[in-house]
Amino acid sequence: MQKRVMSIMLGFAALLAVFLLLFNLPEKEEVAQDSHPIVVPDTPVDIASAESIYKSNCMACHGDEFQGAMGPALKQVGAEMSKERIYKQIVNGGGGMPGYEGRLTEEEIVNLTNWLGSFK
Numbered sequence: 001m002q003k004r005v006m007s008i009m010l011g012f013a014a015l016l017a018v019f020l021l022l023f024n025l026p027e028k029e030e031v032a033q034d035s036h037p038i039v040v041p042d043t044p045v046d047i048a049s050a051e052s053i054y055k056s057n058c059m060a061c062h063g064d065e066f067q068g069a070m071g072p073a074l075k076q077v078g079a080e081m082s083k084e085r086i087y088k089q090i091v092n093g094g095g096g097m098p099g100y101e102g103r104l105t106e107e108e109i110v111n112l113t114n115w116l117g118s119f120k
């Protein structure tokens with residue numbers, strides 16, 4: 001009898017955990033994204049790393065000379081866009097571009113952003 005009560009309670013706890021995971025976490029993330037303006041830290045650019053990530057993830061759409069292809073040219077992107085907007089575009093994608101959140105590390109995205117931000 002006591003075992004049954006215990007397993008029912010465990011079942012409820014598990015359900016609650018699933019609920020919290022499914023419904024609470026995304027909401028919190030959204031709030032964090034919307035209410036905190038992004039500030040891209042000014043870390044020194046690791047050019048070798050940025051180039052190699054660019055080659056394997058971005059070049060197909062933005063061109064080997066940043067001249068653009070399916071995606072827009074990036075030659076002057078640092079003059080046209082703030083680093084915050086570049087960062088957001090890489091993280092979220094949009095307009096035909098995939099988002100790289102979870103596919104590249106935060107460090108890699110910040111490095112790419114600072115690298116592209118210097119294209120003026």
Ligand code: HEC
Pocket residue numbers: 053054057058059060061062070071072073074077080086089090094095096097098100112116
């Ligand atoms: C599947 C093709 C594709 C891939 C892969 C891709 N992009 Fe894009 N990218 C696009 C398109 C299309 C746009 C235009 C989006 C829009 O106009 O809303 C874009 C826009 C951008 C912009 C904004 C430029 C502007 O002038 O609006 C930046 C910065 C950018 N991409 C960087 C990257 C980086 C860095 C990577 C690799 C990590 C990457 N992209 C991978 C297709 C791609």
